[in-house]
Amino acid sequence: MSERQHKKKHGQEPVAGALSLVVCPSPHDLSVLMACVAGIMVVVLWVHWPALSTQALSFDDSEYMTQNRLVQQPGWGSARRFLSEVLEPSTVHGYYQPLTMITLMLDYAAGGRPDQLRPFHRTSLLLHVANTVLVVVLLYQLFGHALAAAAVGLLFGVHPMTVETIVWVGERKTVLAAFFALLSLVAYVRYTRSGGWMVYGMCLGAFVLALMSKPTATPLAACMLLLDCWPLRRVNRWSDLKGRVVLEKIPLLIIALISAYITYESQKRTAVTVLPGASGHKPLLLVLCHNIVFYLWHVVWPVNLSSHYPPPYPMNLRDGNVLAGVIGTALLIPLLLVSLRWTRAFLVGWLYFFVAIFPTLGVIGFTNVIAADKFAYLPSIGLMLPMVYVLSKAWGASRGLNLTLSRAGIVGTVAIAAVLLGFGTRAYLAKWTDTETLFRYMVSRSPQAAAPNIYLGLTLHRQGKYDEAIAYHRTAIEAAPAYHGSYFNLGNSLMAKGEVDDAIGWYKRALNVKADFADGHNNLGNAWLHKGDRAAAKKHYLEAIDIDSDFADAHYNLANVLRDEGRTEEAIWHYQETVRINPDEARAHKNLGIVLARQGDIVGAVYHYCEALRCRPDWWAVANSLAWIYATSADLRLQDPVEAIRWAQHAARFTGRQRPEVLGTLAVAYGEGGQRQLARQTAEEAIQLAIRLGRPQLVDDIRARMGKYFPGGSIPASPARQSP
Numbered sequence: 001m002s003e004r005q006h007k008k009k010h011g012q013e014p015v016a017g018a019l020s021l022v023v024c025p026s027p028h029d030l031s032v033l034m035a036c037v038a039g040i041m042v043v044v045l046w047v048h049w050p051a052l053s054t055q056a057l058s059f060d061d062s063e064y065m066t067q068n069r070l071v072q073q074p075g076w077g078s079a080r081r082f083l084s085e086v087l088e089p090s091t092v093h094g095y096y097q098p099l100t101m102i103t104l105m106l107d108y109a110a111g112g113r114p115d116q117l118r119p120f121h122r123t124s125l126l127l128h129v130a131n132t133v134l135v136v137v138l139l140y141q142l143f144g145h146a147l148a149a150a151a152v153g154l155l156f157g158v159h160p161m162t163v164e165t166i167v168w169v170g171e172r173k174t175v176l177a178a179f180f181a182l183l184s185l186v187a188y189v190r191y192t193r194s195g196g197w198m199v200y201g202m203c204l205g206a207f208v209l210a211l212m213s214k215p216t217a218t219p220l221a222a223c224m225l226l227l228d229c230w231p232l233r234r235v236n237r238w239s240d241l242k243g244r245v246v247l248e249k250i251p252l253l254i255i256a257l258i259s260a261y262i263t264y265e266s267q268k269r270t271a272v273t274v275l276p277g278a279s280g281h282k283p284l285l286l287v288l289c290h291n292i293v294f295y296l297w298h299v300v301w302p303v304n305l306s307s308h309y310p311p312p313y314p315m316n317l318r319d320g321n322v323l324a325g326v327i328g329t330a331l332l333i334p335l336l337l338v339s340l341r342w343t344r345a346f347l348v349g350w351l352y353f354f355v356a357i358f359p360t361l362g363v364i365g366f367t368n369v370i371a372a373d374k375f376a377y378l379p380s381i382g383l384m385l386p387m388v389y390v391l392s393k394a395w396g397a398s399r400g401l402n403l404t405l406s407r408a409g410i411v412g413t414v415a416i417a418a419v420l421l422g423f424g425t426r427a428y429l430a431k432w433t434d435t436e437t438l439f440r441y442m443v444s445r446s447p448q449a450a451a452p453n454i455y456l457g458l459t460l461h462r463q464g465k466y467d468e469a470i471a472y473h474r475t476a477i478e479a480a481p482a483y484h485g486s487y488f489n490l491g492n493s494l495m496a497k498g499e500v501d502d503a504i505g506w507y508k509r510a511l512n513v514k515a516d517f518a519d520g521h522n523n524l525g526n527a528w529l530h531k532g533d534r535a536a537a538k539k540h541y542l543e544a545i546d547i548d549s550d551f552a553d554a555h556y557n558l559a560n561v562l563r564d565e566g567r568t569e570e571a572i573w574h575y576q577e578t579v580r581i582n583p584d585e586a587r588a589h590k591n592l593g594i595v596l597a598r599q600g601d602i603v604g605a606v607y608h609y610c611e612a613l614r615c616r617p618d619w620w621a622v623a624n625s626l627a628w629i630y631a632t633s634a635d636l637r638l639q640d641p642v643e644a645i646r647w648a649q650h651a652a653r654f655t656g657r658q659r660p661e662v663l664g665t666l667a668v669a670y671g672e673g674g675q676r677q678l679a680r681q682t683a684e685e686a687i688q689l690a691i692r693l694g695r696p697q698l699v700d701d702i703r704a705r706m707g708k709y710f711p712g713g714s715i716p717a718s719p720a721r722q723s724p
Contacts, residue, residue, distance in 0.1 A: 029146050036150035037133055044132050044157035047422045050429045051121050054167045056438040057114065058307055059455060063092045064170035065104055066114040069582065074109035086262060093271040094366075095263045099213045100173040117169060124166045127175040132157035134182035135381065139388050141189045142231050148391035151414045152384045160302040160424040161373040161380075167432045168307065171374050177214035178378045180206045185381075188224050191248075192232055204251055211255065215263040217378065219355050221252035226352045230344035231385070267366055274365030286315055287362040287370065290325035292332065294371050295357070299383060302421070305428055308442050310449040311370040345389040352382030368451055435459045443472075450480035454489065461493050469493045484514035488523065495527060503527050518547040522554045534561055552582040560591065568595060579611070586615035590622050597625075602635055613650075623651035624662050631669045641673035660690035664702045671709035679709055 057066065065071050068091045070078035081090070082098040082105075089096060103123060104112075112119035136153035140146055156162070165174040184206035191199040210217035225245075228234040234245055267273050290312065298305070312319040317326065332350075339346040356379035362370065394410055396403070431441045439456035446452055457472035473490040480486065491506035507524040511517055525540035538561055544554035559574035572595055578588035589612035597605035609626040612619060624647075631644035648666035655662050663686035670679035683706045690698040 029144075033136070033140055033146040033150070036146060037136055040132060040136065040150060040154050040157060041129055043154065043418070043422075044129050045125070047158045047425050048125055048128065048163075048166060048429070050426065051125055051163070051166045051432075052118050054121065054429060054432040054434075055115070055117055056167065056432040056435045057117075058164075058168045058170065058435075058438065059451065060092075060170045061168070064101075064172075065108065065112070065120070068092070068101075068104075069584070071101065071105045071108050072584075074105045078105055087265050088269050089266060095215050095266045097173050097212070097214055099209060100176055103176060104169070104172055120169045120172070121167060124172055124175050127172075127179050128157070128162060128166050131175060131178050131182055134179070134186060135384070138182060138186050138189065138381070139384060141186065142227070142385070143388050143392055145388065145392040145395065148388045148395060151391055151410075152387045154418050155387075155414070155421060156380065156384065158418055158422045158425055159299075159380075160305055160421060160428045161298060161376060163305070163373075163425055163428045163432070164307050165374050165377050167429065168374070173214035174216075174374045174377050177210045177217050180210035180213060181217045181220055181378055182381075184210060184220060185224070185227075189227070189232070192228070192234060200248070204255070207252060208255060211259040215259050216359050216375070218256045218259050218263070218359060221249045221256055222355050223352050223382075224252070225249060226348050226355065226382075230348040231389070264364075272366060283315055284363060286317075286322055286326070287311075289329040290322050291357075291361050291371050292354070293325040293328035294321070295353075295376050296328075296332075296383075298373065299376070299380065302424055304445060305373055306442055306445045307372070307438075308446055308449060308452050309369050309371050310446050310451075343389065345386040349382050349385035349387075349389075352385060353379045354382070356382060436463070448475070448479050450476045450483060450486070453479065454483075454486060457489055457493070461489070461496065464496075466493045466497045470497075482513065484510045484517055484520065487513065488517070488520050491527075492523065495523070495530075500527055500530050516547050518544040518551050518554065521547065522551065522557065525554075525557060529557075529561065534565070537561060550581045552578045552585055552588075555581065556585065556588050556591075559588070563591070563595060568599065571595060572599075579608075583611070584615045586612045586619065589615065590619065593622070593625070597629075602629060602633055602638060605629070606638060613647075617650075618654050620651040620654040620659070620662060623647045623654070624659075624665050627651060627665050627669055631665065631672045639672075641669060644669035645673055645675075657685070658689070660686045660693065660695065660698055660702070663689065664698070664705065667702065668705055671706065676709060679706065 062068075070081050070091050079098075079102050082101040085098075086096050092101065104120065107119045107123050110119045132153055135156050136149050139149035139152060143149060165171045184203050187199055187203035187206060191203055207217070207220055210220070225235070228245055229236075264273065294309075312321050315322060317323050336347045336350055357375055360372070360375040391410065391414075395407060397406060432438050436456070436459050439452055439459055442452035443449075443456055453472045453476040457469045457476060460466075460469035460472065470490060470493045473486055473493060476483070476486040477490065487506045487510035491503040491510065494500075494506060495503035504524065504527045507520055507527060510520045511524070514520070521540040521544035525537040525544070528534075528540065529537035538558060541554050541558040541561070544551050545558065548554070555574045555578040559571045559578065562568075562574065563571035572592065575588050575592040575595065578585050579592065582588075589608040593605040593608035593612065596602075596608065606626065606629055609622050609629075612622045613626070616622075627644045627646075627648035627650075629638060630640045630647065633639055645666070648662065648669045651659075651662045652666050657663060663682055667679050667683035667686055670676075670682055683702055686702050687699050690696075690702065
């Protein structure tokens with residue numbers, strides 16, 4: 001029996017050329033591989049380059065960045081919180097993902113902001129380029145064919161389905177987890193060839209880091225076992241599933257089980273989980289069949305992509321997509337089984353994809369979509385395996401002129417596919433230009449889906465387009481009448497239009513759906529306060545605080561009411577609670593400073609004025625008050641003409657020297673600092689401005705204050721300003 005016949009008998013067919021699964025490439029292969037990798041990096045960067053300029057914020061970016069206090073306070077303290085909050089993350093609803101949050105925090109420290117997303121996109125793009133390189137390296141390790149690995153890696157790198165993992169800030173978790181998972185796979189393949197506990201440790205460590213980025217990497221150990229079956233050839237019969245092949249997976253499986261427990265618990269405690277068979281759960285078999293065909297179709301024909309694919313309705317065979325999924329699955333599975341007569345490539349590749357994507361297939365419900373492009377990012381490796389196999393076989397399948405023509409055809413086909421995919425990627429990136437453009441596109445794809453209508457309505461509300469926002473809020477209510485947030489959003493837009501009574505009605509409907517809705521109580525309190533009903537406002541603020549004792553806005557609003565009622569001590573306590581919960585709440589710091597100053601606690605007032613200015617450096621009125629205290633305080637601890645001048649100049653700069661009261665404070669500060677000439681000039685400037693603005697009382701006040709620094713009790717008029 002020949003070697004080829006022996007391998008075929010035992011299911012070990014050779015894969016084009018040198019499938020010896022060498023550990024280190026030859027110098028020639030290495031040079032080819034490096035040249036391919038360099039070219040792929042350039043192409044992937046060029047195709048995705050417009051991502052750096054996109055400014056769209058998607059569904060959960062508020063939790064991941066725009067309203068995440070820890071991300072916006074970079075430092076060891078925030079990092080420790082991300083790492084230590086395992087079962088109940090406090091700033092992101094859902095599972096444990098500390099490394100993702102830390103990288104977003106670092107991007108924020110590097111200048112990333114809600115209106116400046118480039119630093120976030122830059123990191124995600126670099127991770128995607130690195131992942132593309134790792135895909136090429138992994139495929140080369142598995143098949144030993146540099147050109148085939150490079151071709152498939154290129155198609156992965158420019159595929160439109162990778163767009164949202166780069167331009168969606170919250171999807172940093174996908175590219176980061178994929179980076180570590182690919183490192184783990186590369187290390188694993190190296191370990192199977194050369195052994196060595198150091199390499200195995202790298203595999204294990206990278207797996208842990210992947211799980212700490214996003215737990216969808218959990219099935220990686222099972223995927224490694226599939227690679228053992230093919231193309232690594234470590235498992236050829238059932239008897240091979242013992243000993244080292246299984247034992248070396250045990251640490252990975254233990255880590256995966258721990259991660260699965262943490263993921264389920266953290267998701268259950270902070271978000272939503274729906275178990276199979278529970279009320280509201282979709283028919284599992286139909287969901288699986290739908291998604292099997294859905295992902296294959298989108299990989300092959302990636303048009304009309306979206307970040308929101310609502311579940312088919314109804315979820316039964318009357319829906320065309322569900323029926324297509326069932327028929328497609330019924331045809332696919334027999335074809336995969338029949339393909340075993342020739343190769344394991346197609347069945348193992350599909351099983352790899354299925355196992356890797358299984359946590360997000362809907363067995364446990366945790367999202368309002370049926371599928372998502374991002375879910376296929378890492379599992380797509382499974383689909384690449386048979387592609388590399390076919391390309392490597394086809395590359396050497398002919399001889400002579402036919403070989404040249406065959407290879408030219410392969411190169412041309414891959415090039416055309418890459419160009420088409422690149423155009424598709426650029427077209428999809430254009431949908432992410434800004435938030436309004438993104439959600440208008442999503443609504444156009446799914447007009448009756450609640451989530452896109454909700455977020456488009458919120459976006460339009462922020463732009464002051466209240467009438468248009470109201471229309472989308474109403475559509476969202478029709479689509480999901482059980483969701484309290486849409487009633488709340490509609491109330492907010494009506495409130496912004498001044499339609500207070502209608503707003504109150506919708507806030508009440510939101511609370512009818514969800515009685516323990518703290519935001520609903522808080523905003524209903526605001527509405528009652530607007531109508532002058534302080535008692536009703538206080539009642540709802542207290543309800544909000546009872547539901548969520550760390551609700552900073554409710555504490556702040558209640559403090560304002562108590563202050564106006566003269567209940568100063570209670571007001572101070574609630575202001576203090578506000579700044580304890582949210583140290584960056586500038587309004588609370590300012591109001592607390594005012595109340596403390598009236599109480600005679602000038603030292604406390606100065607501290608909170610400084611904190612208010614730390615949060616809002618442009619708040620000139622606070623800077624003016626602070627300067628006045630430093631200039632005129634009777635407390636020797638606070639007399640500081642230098643600080644008085646600094647803060648008065650700060651206020652003058654932010655007002656463009658167009659506020660006479662600010663210039664009056666600056667004149668006093670100069671006087672206290674012994675700078676008499678500047679004091680006189682600034683006081684004259686303030687007086688002239690006050691005269692032009694018709695504020696005679698302020699003119700008298702400035703002259704009286706300046707009498708301290710000039711003999712005779714008034715400011716001598718400068719010659720340039722004397723009347724003729």
